[in-house]
Amino acid sequence: MGGMRRMLLAGAVAALAGCAAMPPSSPEEAVKARAQARWDALVKGDFAAAYGFLSPGSREVVSEKDYVAGLRKGFWRTAQVEKVDCPTKDACNATVAIEYEFQGRRTKTPLGESWVREGSNWWYVQK
Numbered sequence: 001m002g003g004m005r006r007m008l009l010a011g012a013v014a015a016l017a018g019c020a021a022m023p024p025s026s027p028e029e030a031v032k033a034r035a036q037a038r039w040d041a042l043v044k045g046d047f048a049a050a051y052g053f054l055s056p057g058s059r060e061v062v063s064e065k066d067y068v069a070g071l072r073k074g075f076w077r078t079a080q081v082e083k084v085d086c087p088t089k090d091a092c093n094a095t096v097a098i099e100y101e102f103q104g105r106r107t108k109t110p111l112g113e114s115w116v117r118e119g120s121n122w123w124y125v126q127k
Contacts (some may be wrong), residue, residue, distance in 0.1 A: 027122070028084040031092040031115045034122050039079035039096060047071050055116055055123035062126065076100050082110070090117040 025033075034053060041049035047068040051059070054067070078099040086092040094113045099106060114125040 027086045027089065027092055027117070031084045031086070031094055031122050032081050035084070035094040035096060035113060035115065035124070036079075036081045038124055039076075039081065039098075042071070043076045043079055045073040047073075053124045055125050056118060058124070058126040067126075077106060084115075091115070092122070 038050050038053040041047070041053075048064060050071075051064045051067045054062070076098060078097075080097045081094055082097050083095040084092055092115045094115060096111045096113060097108060098111050099108045101107075114127070115122050116125055117123075
């Protein structure tokens, strides 16, 4: 039994060491994940969660109440982040394919977004 414990412990230590050695995700990967999470919240109608992705500067300008009031629940049907380009280490542009319903017809269109790094995280810049 002691040998089995040592093997499990050694395996756990090796797994943790492997995780610690993994490089952090690229800015493109980080922004793609954050942008998709933001759009998933918007599609679900969780506008408070979507507000949490706004940059600190954007949140200084618009309150959560005003942000939520400016959105239409149920408008978006799907959203998929298709591409992220980062011209600098602290600024990225995401292209999102948005599908929404307008006058009874579904429409799909690309939408460009700006994201900035502040501190250790990426934030959506509302225009």
